[in-house]
Structures are given as C-alpha cells and as structure tokens.
Amino acid sequence: MDYRNTAAVIEVDEVPEQLSEPMTDSESLLLERIRQGDEGAFTQLVSGHLSSVVNLAYRMLGDRQEAEDLAQEAFLRLHRSLPSFRGDCRIKTWLYKVVSRLVIDHIRREQVRRRIFFFRKHEDDPDPVANFADPSASPSDQLLGQETRQKLFKAMEKLSGRQRAVFVLRHQEGLPLKEIAQVLHLKEGTVKAHLHRAVQCIRQEFTDQEEVTS
Amino acid sequence: MKRQATCNEKELVLFYYGELDAAGRQRLQSHLADCPACRSRLDALQRSLDHLSMPGVTLSEIEKTRLTAVITEKASQRAKPQRWLLGSAAAAVATLAISLMILPGNFARWTGQLPQSETEIGMLQDMELLQNIDLLENLDLLQDFERIG
Numbered sequence: 001m002d003y004r005n006t007a008a009v010i011e012v013d014e015v016p017e018q019l020s021e022p023m024t025d026s027e028s029l030l031l032e033r034i035r036q037g038d039e040g041a042f043t044q045l046v047s048g049h050l051s052s053v054v055n056l057a058y059r060m061l062g063d064r065q066e067a068e069d070l071a072q073e074a075f076l077r078l079h080r081s082l083p084s085f086r087g088d089c090r091i092k093t094w095l096y097k098v099v100s101r102l103v104i105d106h107i108r109r110e111q112v113r114r115r116i117f118f119f120r121k122h123e124d125d126p127d128p129v130a131n132f133a134d135p136s137a138s139p140s141d142q143l144l145g146q147e148t149r150q151k152l153f154k155a156m157e158k159l160s161g162r163q164r165a166v167f168v169l170r171h172q173e174g175l176p177l178k179e180i181a182q183v184l185h186l187k188e189g190t191v192k193a194h195l196h197r198a199v200q201c202i203r204q205e206f207t208d209q210e211e212v213t214s
Numbered sequence: 215m216k217r218q219a220t221c222n223e224k225e226l227v228l229f230y231y232g233e234l235d236a237a238g239r240q241r242l243q244s245h246l247a248d249c250p251a252c253r254s255r256l257d258a259l260q261r262s263l264d265h266l267s268m269p270g271v272t273l274s275e276i277e278k279t280r281l282t283a284v285i286t287e288k289a290s291q292r293a294k295p296q297r298w299l300l301g302s303a304a305a306a307v308a309t310l311a312i313s314l315m316i317l318p319g320n321f322a323r324w325t326g327q328l329p330q331s332e333t334e335i336g337m338l339q340d341m342e343l344l345q346n347i348d349l350l351e352n353l354d355l356l357q358d359f360e361r362i363g
Contacts, residue, residue, distance in 0.1 A: 042286055046285050051273050058271050059270065076285065193224075195231070199259075
C-alpha cells in the first residue's frame, strides 16, 4: 500500500456537517452549562453516553481496554472542541463520528506497526500476531456464545477499519448508509461496497466453520 | 441453481438492510420472482444476519463512575498545559527531521545505496508514516497550547 498520499492521522476535531437529527434543547442546555465551566454537566454528558461509546469501539476492535482508551479520547476531543461546536447534530452522532475515525486510525497504525516489526512483504500475507478478542465476556455475551464471538471477531480481523466501522454502524447501530457516509467522510457508493465486503467476509467465516465441523 | 446475468449479490445485501430506493426495490423484487438462485441467496443472507448480534461490554456502575471520573479529570488537566510537553513536541520535530533524511528520495544520500526492493521501500514508507503519526500527535498538543495561551 502506498501511504505517500494518505493522511497519517485522520482529523476528527472538526465540527461535522448537518446530519439527519439536530441537537435537542436539553443537549444544548447541557453544552451551555459545560461551556460556562460546570464540571458536573460534563460528568453528566460522559455518564450518559459512556456505555454506547465504549460498546461501539469494542465492537469494532474486539478489545475492551483499547475500546475504553479510545472512548476516553473521544470525550476529551468533544470537551476540547466545545467552543466551536454548533450543535448541528446530536452529541451521540458526533461521538460516533469521532470514535469511528479514531478506531480506523488505530487499526491502520496497528497494521503498519505489525508490518514493520514482522517484515511482512504484503498486506495480505498471514499476520503472525494472533490478535484474539478480549476473553472477558459480559453477561449479555454469554447468550451469544464464546465460539460465535470468536468467529465474529476473527472475521472482523480480516476487514479494514472502514469496513468494520460500516458494518457495526449499519448492522448493530442501525444507522442509514447515507448517514454513515457523512460520519466517515466517504461516498455512499464506497460505504455500500464496504458493507458488501464485510457481510461477505463474516458469512464466509461462519460457512467455513460449518463445513469444517460437518 | 443457475445464476442469471442480472443477478447482483451487492443489491441483495442492500435489499436486506432496506437501503435500495423504490425503483431498485421493485427491480429486485421482479428479479427475485424469476430467479430461484437469488431467492435462495437472500434466504441464506437472512438466516445468517437476522440473529447476528455483535457482542458488547457491560459497564458496572462502579466502572462507569471510575471511567467518568478519569475522563473528567483528564479534561480539566488538558486545559492546563504543562511546560515539559513542549520539550516532547520539540523532540518529535527533531525525530521527524531525522526520518526525512532516510526517506526513499534521500535514501541513497543517507546510505550510499538505493533501496533494493519493494519491501525496503514499503518499510521506509511505513517508518515515515509512524514518525508522522507521533509528530502529529505532539503537534495536536502544541495547537492546544496556542489556542489556550
């Protein structure tokens, strides 16, 4: 892959364009209180969105600690960009945008680091690092089953950061593709292609497994 | 079951997620009426995706409180920059300057020989990317200082 024309770090501090839902009155009031230095208001904001933000990052990465770290960074960026935050979209949408891009950037960096330290010649070569998903399942995960979780994350490992983000945002979070395109700064056609590739890869993982066990 | 020239796997995925416009939906439904292969594919797609739920993490109240406190604390700290961070940023700038000397364009001057293979060139580009990432992270901090102070 040629990185010469690729931005090393995705800029995620800019205020997003108009998305489907504008900010509610209660969110505007909360942001106003934070701008006036009310630390309790920021705590309230973080507390209200923490679970969904950590879960979004976890579903894309499969690692709880990394998910928590990236979620922290997303909230810190929100705090930092409050002076220029116009409120064109819901706070949750803005956080989704930041988390998705932080995850994509994180995955890209990890892939580069692995290529450097293991001297793989091509991006498609087998990865010597088996990056298994976080084994500490939550109670809700027990319904899913350890094997299914591992298969899912194994399939996700084969996807690029953008493909993972598109799949999680569409399949799990239910965001329309049009909105995902705005969140990830991609053309809608590209988002459709990423979704198709992700679905193919995930279905392949489950089909292969069924063939092995039958 | 034989595929037709009009079969389109990508459209089946979009149809499943309700992402086709009215015309596309109508076109696909007409196609499905005549194509058992695509009907079978759509069934398989529904079977595999209908109950596929991504795993999540459950944060206990204690964990939530701890994490929220950490984020709030860091947010207030970021508003008070430390002098030593400027030193780190300067070091990163110096690191980038060194890395620029060993870019593929300057490789010959640096080592006296040209990179031999695509692998070497790729590695050098990766090194450059990593250096840029670290540098940009530090520039981020510098921008904070400029904005605040």
